[in-house]
Amino acid sequence: MDVYKLAEEVTAGLTGMEVPLRVAVMGCVVNGPGEAREADLGVASGNGKGQIFVKGEVIKTVPESKIVETLIEEAMKLAEQMEADGVASGEPATGTPTVTVS
Structure with missing residues (x-):
């Protein structure tokens, strides 16, 4: 699978989202989850x-x-949770999603 194409499709699907969600697109199911540990959401494909x-x-x-x-x-589920957590803490989560490829 072309991870760059996948990242472009995911980025397009997240257009308009206004939370600082970190999404990782990985090309290896063996190392992917560990390498993208800092991401909120990700995929390891293969x-x-x-x-x-x-x-x-x-x-x-x-x-x-x-x-x-x-x-x-x-991503939509996480965004809703992040917004709810932000409202509860008094600090709304704002920003835009970031998609990284590895």
Whole structure:
């Protein structure tokens, strides 16, 4: 899978989001989650599937065709949680998502 193309598709899907979400797109299912430990959300792809992880923990494995859709769904969930946490703390989470490729 072309991780740069995947990152472009994910970035496009996050357009308009206004929270500082860090998303990692990795090309290796063996090292991906560990290497992207600092990311809020990420995917490690290979062998026709992607491992989706949140805060360094794998939460599910999806077919390659569902990676972008699943990442965007999970990003929306995290954004809602970040906004709620920000409102509760009195410091709203603002900014834009950052997508990195490795």
